[in-house]
Amino acid sequence: MAKQVDNNMSLDYLFSPKSIALIGAAHSEEKLGGVILKNLLKFRGRVYPINPRYSELMGLNAYPSVADLPELVDLTIIMRPAAEVPEILRGLESRTKSVIIASSGFAEIGQTELQEEVRKTVKDIGVRILGPNCMGLYNPHHKLDTFFLPYERLKRPKKGNVAVVSQSGAILSCLLSGARQANVGISKAVGYGNAIDIDESDLFEYLANDETTDVVISYIESLGDGRKFIESAKRLSERKPFVVLKSGKGFSGQAAAFSHTGRLAGRYEVFHSILKQFRIKETEDFDELIDAIKALSYQQISNGNRVCIITNGGGSGVLAADECMRQGLDVVKLPDDKADKLRKVFPYFYGINNPVDLTAQVRDEDYITALNELRDNYDGFIIIALPNVYGITERLPDMIKAAKSDINKPIVCHIPGNGFAKRLTSLLEKMKIPVYPSPERAVRGLKALLSF
Numbered sequence: 455m456a457k458q459v460d461n462n463m464s465l466d467y468l469f470s471p472k473s474i475a476l477i478g479a480a481h482s483e484e485k486l487g488g489v490i491l492k493n494l495l496k497f498r499g500r501v502y503p504i505n506p507r508y509s510e511l512m513g514l515n516a517y518p519s520v521a522d523l524p525e526l527v528d529l530t531i532i533m534r535p536a537a538e539v540p541e542i543l544r545g546l547e548s549r550t551k552s553v554i555i556a557s558s559g560f561a562e563i564g565q566t567e568l569q570e571e572v573r574k575t576v577k578d579i580g581v582r583i584l585g586p587n588c589m590g591l592y593n594p595h596h597k598l599d600t601f602f603l604p605y606e607r608l609k610r611p612k613k614g615n616v617a618v619v620s621q622s623g624a625i626l627s628c629l630l631s632g633a634r635q636a637n638v639g640i641s642k643a644v645g646y647g648n649a650i651d652i653d654e655s656d657l658f659e660y661l662a663n664d665e666t667t668d669v670v671i672s673y674i675e676s677l678g679d680g681r682k683f684i685e686s687a688k689r690l691s692e693r694k695p696f697v698v699l700k701s702g703k704g705f706s707g708q709a710a711a712f713s714h715t716g717r718l719a720g721r722y723e724v725f726h727s728i729l730k731q732f733r734i735k736e737t738e739d740f741d742e743l744i745d746a747i748k749a750l751s752y753q754q755i756s757n758g759n760r761v762c763i764i765t766n767g768g769g770s771g772v773l774a775a776d777e778c779m780r781q782g783l784d785v786v787k788l789p790d791d792k793a794d795k796l797r798k799v800f801p802y803f804y805g806i807n808n809p810v811d812l813t814a815q816v817r818d819e820d821y822i823t824a825l826n827e828l829r830d831n832y833d834g835f836i837i838i839a840l841p842n843v844y845g846i847t848e849r850l851p852d853m854i855k856a857a858k859s860d861i862n863k864p865i866v867c868h869i870p871g872n873g874f875a876k877r878l879t880s881l882l883e884k885m886k887i888p889v890y891p892s893p894e895r896a897v898r899g900l901k902a903l904l905s906f
Contacts (some may be wrong), residue, residue, distance in 0.1 A: 464582035465652070465660045467551040469642060470575045470596050471528030472499040472513030475520055475550065477542060477816060479511050480555075486602040487533045488512075489591075490556070493599040502527065520549045529599055530554065531590070536560055539586065540571045547579040554600055555585035572761045588647025592630075593823035594640060595666050603727030614639010615668040616751045618656055618663045621646060625673045632744040637790030637883050638751050641666040647712040653678050655686035662690045671697045671743060671748045674793055679727075685694045688732045695750045697735045697902070698726055699743045735905060745895050746902035749866060752886040755903050756864050758833025760786045763809035764824045765838035766816040766846070771866065774836055774893035781901045783834075785809070792827055799823060814843050820889050826866075834864040834900045837894060841875045851881035858887065868896040 459771065472495065480488035487505075488898050491512055492499045503511040508517040517523055520530065530550040532542055546553065554575075560569040569586070576583045585589070590600035594613040611634040618633070620626035623645040630643060632765070641664065646652060654672060656657050661667050670690060677683050690696045699836030703722040729736045737743040756765050759781045765771035775785045785808050788796075805811030810828075812820045820839055828835075837854065859867050867882055867889045869875050879889040890896040 459852075464552050465656065467528040468582065468584060468652075469591065469593050469598070469660070471552070471598070473502070473525060473527040473529070474499065474600075475504055475517075475523060475527045475530045475532070475712040477520065478506040479505045479508075480514065483506060483604060488554070489602050489604050490531060490533060490600060490653060493601055493605065493880065496599065498597050499528075500525075502807030505565050515647040518764060520546055522653075523549070526550065529554065532557060532604065534770075535566065536568060536586070543561070543572065543575045543596070545580060547582070550581060552771065554581060554588065554590050555587060555647075555771075556590055556600070558587040558884070560586045568646070569648065569650060576651050582843075583651040584644070585647045586650065589620075589626050590646040591642065592640065593642050595642075605853045609634060611638060611640045613641075614751060615663065615666065616747050617641050617670045618672075619646070619657050619661070619668040619670065620644070620885075621649070621675045621862055622649065622673060628740070629671070629673065629743075632740070633747065636744050636748045637703045638748050641668075648802060649678055653682075655679065655682045658666055658686040658696075662686075662693050664670065669695045669747060670726050671699070671747050673699045673701070673743075675700075675702050675807055678730075683729055684732065687729075687734055689780055691732065691734045692733050694901075695735070695755055696747050696751070697737055697743060698729060699737050699740065727744045735902070742898055745890065745898045748890075749864070749899035749902045750887045752883070752888045753864050755904055756833060757904070759783050759904055760831070760833045761808045761897075762786075762788075762824075762828050762832040763835075763836045763838065763902065765836075765840075766812045766814060766843065767807075767838060767840045768805065768811045768813075770781050770809060770840065770893050771837045774838065774897055776811060777894040777897040778874040780807070781897055783897065783901060783904065786832065788828070789831055792831060796824065796827055809838075816843065816846060818847055818853055820845075820851050821850065822857050825854075827860060829863070832863070834904050835861075836866055836893075836896050836900055838868045838896070839878065841869060841871065841878055846878070848877065848881065851885055851887070854882065854887055855885040864900055866890065866896050866900045866903075868893050 478487040479491045483490045501515040508516040528551050531554045533556045536733040592599050619627050661670050763771050763774050778785050793806050810824050882889050885896050
């Protein structure tokens with residue numbers, strides 16, 4: 455008879471355990487069980503390697519089986535061949551509170567009967583299971599890393615406020631690399647794989663109430679329960695910014711999704727229309743997703759679509775204006791009275807339009823003058839600072855930060871190049887002003903802040 459499980463409590467055991475058993479622990483990183491064990495050495499709680507061939511692994515006491523452990527553990531990780539998993543699960547009854555099955559070799563390669571046996575066993579023993587065929591999870595707030603990827607090959611992002619939920623472990627690793635490169639901090643990251651028990655909807659429900667998470671992004675190939683997804687995604691999006699990247703949009707992509715996780719992708723048109731109906735943000739591609747989370751992790755969302763572009767390079771301003779048009783943002787003409795005021799304080803050769811072109815003779819304070827004058831006429835601002843002129847200095851980030859605190863509206867920046875540009879970017883992002891390497895990406899970042 456299947457046992458009942460407290461779903462919320464069991465996910466706490468998954469994300470914030472105090473004790474972990476690793477079945478399939480190895481003595482070196484030549485095996486995946488060794489990689490996982492090494493990553494677990496930073497964990498603040500108790501770690502129990504399980505391997506009957508060793509009495510010690512990486513400085514930790516090793517045990518022949520879970521039955522030999524000195525306590526009931528919160529989380530057990532299984533990294534053993536797929537055929538062994540059902541029997542291992544039966545041995546975990548009353549000995550663990552949650553399980554990650556990292557092993558592959560189930561429905562994704564046609565072994566549906568084996569996966570069904572695992573599913574049935576999970577119900578019988580009454581614990582929550584992440585996987586199989588999954589990457590596991592990363593919770594930097596808890597110093598928990600169950601990934602089977604070495605840190606040297608996948609440097610983890612810093613601790614932050616963005617949760618990443620991915621059906622694919624490969625895409626999860628790419629999203630984490632993208633987040634690190636974009637200077638975005640992570641609250642939790644989880645790859646859920648074939649999802650025989652815990653699926654994307656369960657994770658959305660959990661993250662909606664997670665105090666360390668302000669933004670949630672999800673990569674989805676297929677859905678097991680469409681109605682459950684809609685209900686949980688809607689609840690999450692009502693509480694926090696939630697952004698989805700869906701693959702399997704065409705026939706070939708749908709076939710690839712099925713071969714990857716053994717779940718049918720379904721018609722993308724239906725999925726897209728549902729997201730649109732419930733105003734859940736969907737990005738077109740990977741880069742747009744990274745640009746969106748950078749903005750959303752740095753600043754609060756806002757309303758409206760009126761955008762002002764302030765630049766010291768005319769061509770860059772035009773590119774930004776073109777992208778605004780493509781994104782449905784309105785580059786509204788400056789009000790006549792405000793334009794007249796700016797013409798009186800700026801040199802005659804500045805372009806007092808929208809974009810506001812401060813030319814190569816720009817000074818730091820010119821950006822702030824324009825921002826303060828136009829603060830009530832626009833919903834968001836794009837500042838383009840081409841730092842190859844002496845008028846732009848290290849004072850600019852502090853000045854923008856002060857102006858933003860008064861204006862209280864989204865501001866994003868485009869600063870290209872290396873050298874001094876990297877210094878400006880670093881200073882601005884410490885002040886939670888997102889910086890993008892192109893005008894178009896800056897626009898897409900601002901769009902994420904204005905589209906909720």
